[in-house]
Amino acid sequence: MxxxxxxxxxxxxxxxxxxxxxxxxxxxxxxxxxxxxxxxxxIREVGAGIGLRPVTMNRFRQWGIFDAIARVSSPSEYFEIVTATGEPIMRETWPADGEQTHTHLIHRGDFIEALLGVLPEGMVRxxxxxxxxxxxxxxxxxxxxxxxxxxxxxxxxxxxxxxxxxxxxxxxxxPVFSGEHAYRAVISTDDAHGMVNDDNLRMYIGRGTKVYLLPLRHRRQVSFDITALCPDGTWTPRVTKDDMLRTVDGFDERLVDITRGLDMNTVNVRAVYDIxxxxxxxxxxxxxxxxxxxxxxxxxxxxxxxxxxxxxxxxxxxxxxxxxxxxxxxxxxxxxxxxxxxxxxxxxGWTENGIDDVFPGQKPATAATGK
Structure with a gap:
C-alpha cells in the first residue's frame, strides 16, 4: 500500500x-x-520468565526498541534438558542471528512494560x-x-x-485442555539452592513432570516453573503445597527444597490450554x-x-x-x-522418551515416542 x-x-x-x-x-x-x-x-502481567528468540530480538532492532528490551533481559547461550535427577539428555545451543543476536531471557512483566513504554501516549486505552x-x-x-x-x-x-x-x-x-497444570513463581537467586550459576535455561523431566529453571540475572531472580499432569481442567484450580510437592517427588532434592520453600501466595496456578x-x-x-x-x-x-x-x-x-x-x-x-x-x-510435549520427536536426528541419550 x-x-x-x-x-x-x-x-x-x-x-x-x-x-x-x-x-x-x-x-x-x-x-x-x-x-x-x-x-x-x-496493566499487570502475571507469570514468570520467557525466552525471546533471535528472530524476535531482530524485529525489535528493526522497530528501534532493541535496547529497551535488552536492558531488562539476559542473553542466553543454550537450552539444556536433563533427567529429574540431573543426568544430561541433550543440550541445544540457541541460534544466533544477524549481528550475533542471541536468545534473551526476560520476565513477562518487564517485557510488557518495555513494549508499552515505546508506544505514544494515549495510544492504549x-x-x-x-x-x-x-x-x-x-x-x-x-x-x-x-x-x-x-x-x-x-x-x-x-x-x-x-x-x-x-x-x-x-x-x-x-479452548482445549492439555491434561496439565502449570505452577509458576519467581524466586530470588539466593533461594535457588545453588542450582542457577549461569544464564541458560534448564528443564528437568520425569514421570510426566517438567521443571523449568529460567535465570533472570538482570533481576537477580529465577523463574521456576512446574508443568505436571493433572485431570482437573478448572482454569484456575485450587492447589496446595502438598499437591505441588507430589509432582516433584523423585526429582533432585534441591528442586524439592525450592518447591517446599515457595510462598503459595506468589505462585501462579493455571490449567494449561491451547486451541x-x-x-x-x-x-x-x-x-x-x-x-x-x-x-x-x-x-x-x-x-x-x-x-x-x-x-x-x-x-x-x-x-x-x-x-x-x-x-x-x-x-x-x-x-x-x-x-x-x-x-x-x-x-x-516433553517426556524423557520423547526428545527425538521434537528434535529429529539429534541423537539424544534417550529417545522414543512423545505423548
Whole structure:
C-alpha cells in the first residue's frame, strides 16, 4: 500500500498483551492511526520468565526498541534438558542471528512494560472490555461494555486464547485442555539452592513432570516453573503445597527444597490450554494475531515469539500489498503454516522418551515416542 493510504488507515487493536503491543508498534511505524483497547483498568502481567528468540530480538532492532528490551533481559547461550535427577539428555545451543543476536531471557512483566513504554501516549486505552464485534465489509465495528462503539478500517484481534474477535467472527470452538497444570513463581537467586550459576535455561523431566529453571540475572531472580499432569481442567484450580510437592517427588532434592520453600501466595496456578488451528484468520476488515489466532502449549516457548512475528508479518504484508484485503491474505499465507506446525509440535510435549520427536536426528541419550 502507498504511504498515503497507510496514513489514512484507522486501526483498532483489541488487547494490550504481547501481540497487541507489538502490533501497535509495527503498524504505528507504517504511519497508520492506531488505537489499542485493553479491558483491564491497569496493566499487570502475571507469570514468570520467557525466552525471546533471535528472530524476535531482530524485529525489535528493526522497530528501534532493541535496547529497551535488552536492558531488562539476559542473553542466553543454550537450552539444556536433563533427567529429574540431573543426568544430561541433550543440550541445544540457541541460534544466533544477524549481528550475533542471541536468545534473551526476560520476565513477562518487564517485557510488557518495555513494549508499552515505546508506544505514544494515549495510544492504549484501558478499561475497554469488548462485548461485540461486527464485520461490515470494508469496516468493522467494536462495541464495548461501557457503551462505547468504535469503527475502524481494520480490527486486529489480539485478545488472547478466549478472544471475542475470534469467537464472534472466525471460530466458536472452545479452548482445549492439555491434561496439565502449570505452577509458576519467581524466586530470588539466593533461594535457588545453588542450582542457577549461569544464564541458560534448564528443564528437568520425569514421570510426566517438567521443571523449568529460567535465570533472570538482570533481576537477580529465577523463574521456576512446574508443568505436571493433572485431570482437573478448572482454569484456575485450587492447589496446595502438598499437591505441588507430589509432582516433584523423585526429582533432585534441591528442586524439592525450592518447591517446599515457595510462598503459595506468589505462585501462579493455571490449567494449561491451547486451541485447535483456526481455518481462517481474517475477513476484509478484521484479523487475528497471537494467541487469538493460534494459542499453543508452552512446551516449545513459542507463544510470545509467534505473537511478535505475527505483528511484524502483518505490517510487512500491508506495506507490500495493494490493499488491506490483499495484505491480510498475504499475512495469513505467510504465518499460518508456521504456527500450525508449532501448535502441533507443542502438543507433543516433553517426556524423557520423547526428545527425538521434537528434535529429529539429534541423537539424544534417550529417545522414543512423545505423548
Amino acid at each position: 502507498q504511504p498515503s493510504e497507510l496514513k489514512d488507515l484507522r486501526i483498532a487493536i483489541v488487547g494490550a498483551g504481547y501481540g497487541g503491543a507489538a502490533a501497535a508498534r509495527a503498524l504505528g511505524l507504517l504511519g497508520a492511526d492506531v488505537t489499542v483497547y485493553e479491558q483491564a483498568n491497569a 484501558l478499561g475497554h472490555r469488548l462485548e461485540r464485534v461486527e464485520d461490515r465489509g470494508d469496516r468493522s465495528l467494536l462495541a464495548f461494555a461501557d457503551g462505547t462503539t468504535v469503527e475502524a478500517d481494520l480490527v486486529v484481534g489480539a485478545d488472547g486464547i478466549k478472544s471475542v474477535v475470534r469467537q464472534q467472527l472466525f471460530s466458536d470452538r472452545a 485447535d488451528p483456526v481455518d481462517t484468520w481474517h475477513s476484509d476488515s478484521a484479523v487475528l494475531v497471537g494467541d487469538a489466532a493460534h494459542s499453543m502449549l508452552h512446551h516449545q516457548g513459542q507463544g510470545a515469539n509467534s505473537a511478535i512475528e505475527d505483528a511484524g508479518a502483518l505490517a510487512d504484508a500491508l506495506r507490500t500489498a495493494a490493499s488491506v484485503k490483499e495484505g491480510l491474505a498475504l499475512y495469513q499465507a505467510t504465518r499460518k503454516p508456521v504456527t500450525d506446525t508449532l501448535q502441533s509440535i507443542s502438543r507433543q
